[in-house]
Amino acid sequence: MKLLVTGGCGFIGSAVVRLAIARGHAVINLDALTYAACPDNVAEVAEDPGYAFEHADIRDRVALDRIFEAHTPDAVMHLAAESHVDRSIDGPGTFIETNITGTYQLLEAARAFWVRHGKPEDFRFHHISTDEVFGTLGAEGQFTEDTRYDPRSPYSASKAASDHLVRAWNETYGLPVILSNCSNNYGPFHFPEKLVPVIILNALDEKPLPIYGDGSNVRDWLYVEDHADALLLVLEKGKLGRSYNIGGENERSNLELVRTICAILDEKRPRDEGSYADLIEFVADRPGHDARYAIDPERIREELGWRPSVTVEEGLARTVDWYLMNEGWWRALQDRDGVGARLGVRP
Template identity: 75%
Template sequence: MKILVTGGAGFIGSAVIRKAVSLGHEVVNLDALTYAANLENVATVARSPFYRFEKVDIRDRLALDSVFATHHPDAVMHLAAESHVDRSIDGPSDFIETNITGTFNMLEAARTYWAGRGKPDNFRFHHISTDEVYGSLDETGQFTEDTGYDPRSPYSASKAASDHLVRAWGETYGLPVLLTNCSNNYGPYHFPEKLIPVVIIRALSGESIPIYGDGGNVRDWLYVEDHADALLAVLEKGAVGRAYNIGGENEVKNIDLVHTICAELDTLRPGGAPHNQLITFVPDRPGHDRRYAIDPERIRTEIGWRPSVTVKEGLAMTVRWYLNNEDWWRPLLARQGVGKRLGVKP
């Protein structure tokens, strides 16, 4: 296939591109190169004849039309989004413009292109979203594809709105859409404002490791390369109009996750051990969801996919990657907002 990937210079998008190119797909990477994007994430495939790059903002409809007309994709994998909850608390307008208006533009550009080519049956618009649209769970239960939406942050609300747009374009216009909602991703090339890279980088620097609230928030952790594999499997095998939840089957409390990372660093960089002495509890962020958990039954039975990496294995690989790739993450620390406490506005 020729796949148009939006947000392909980001964390998850770049993993999708690396995987897709390795499988022989042609890929067009569409990215505006905002603060969290980094073309170094796709450096390993940048010279491949199967890879092209277009610097385009999904808020620019005319530019999107030009990309479709130039490259004639067989499928769209729409990952471009503002995704950091803390930033959405401080500046929600960027999330509304990119995640909602940008998705609307992508749907309309894709629909125009698809209709203009005679509405081919094999075209797909795959929208990649988050389990945060479902809200927060108590100590038991899991999210299914039928769980009602209950977003609690500007970020999750904007993603919920984009999900609804995708479904509406499928129902109203017949656009062949697919939706996936994933749990928390981690792994190589994770932008250094998210929890796991923050813990690793601050521990290596001997700085305090901030833990929101009591550290009891639970997340289901999904290794990013497993996620890329799942997304491509859904693109190829998913039923049109169907949604699939993608989880790592690795529920862990934040505090336990941090202790695991510290223990790994104690082994690999014993000079700073014990790194868990750097843990500092800080005031929680507003509207912090307590627990996420995904029921993966649908993707397991209909697509035949399940994760291959346990959280213990994935964290060990991730820590080693950051230790071996300081030249990748060190320059990113100077980008706007990185290293600062965000999302504390009342």
């Protein structure tokens, strides 16, 4: 297929681009190159004859129309989004503009292209979203595709709105769409403002390892390369109009996760004295911090035969190895806006 991937220089988007090219698909990478984007994420495929890059913003309808007509994609994989909860607390407007207005403009451009070309039956619009749209869980239970939406942050609210837009364009206009909602991703090329890279990089620099609150918040952790594999499978074999929850089947509290990373670093790059866990520091919690996320993966497992390939311990070991071997990549990002600063503290 020829895939139009939005946000393909970001963390998850670049994993999709690399895997799609490796599997013989052609890819048009549409990215606005905002603060979290990094062209080096796709450097290994940049010279591939099946790869093309378009520097554009998904809010720019004129640019979108030009790109659709120039490349005539078979499918859209929409990953471009503002995604950092802490930044959404400090500046929600950017999340509204990109995640909601941007998705609207992309849907309209895709619909116009689809109609102009005779509504081809094999066209697909795959919208990639998050489990955070479902809100928070107690100690028991899991999110299913039928869980009621209950977003608690500006980020998750903007993603919930984009999900609703995609479903509405399917119901009202017949645009052939598929949705997926994933759990927390981690792995290579993770921009250094999220929990896993923050812990790894702070540890390597002998800085405090910040954990919000008491570290009891639970997430389901999904290795990014497993996620990319699942996304391509959903695009190719998922049922139109349907959504699929994609999880790692690896629930861990934030404190457990950080202690696991510390143990891996203790083995791979020991400190002169003590454990990296000695650097753990509990800090003021994030406003509205959801207690627990957990995904029920039954639908994607039963309908498409997909399960994650690695445990969180295996995936974290791979991730630590990657950061140890790619210091040049992450050092170059340390001076970008907000990196290393505490964000999301406004009540």
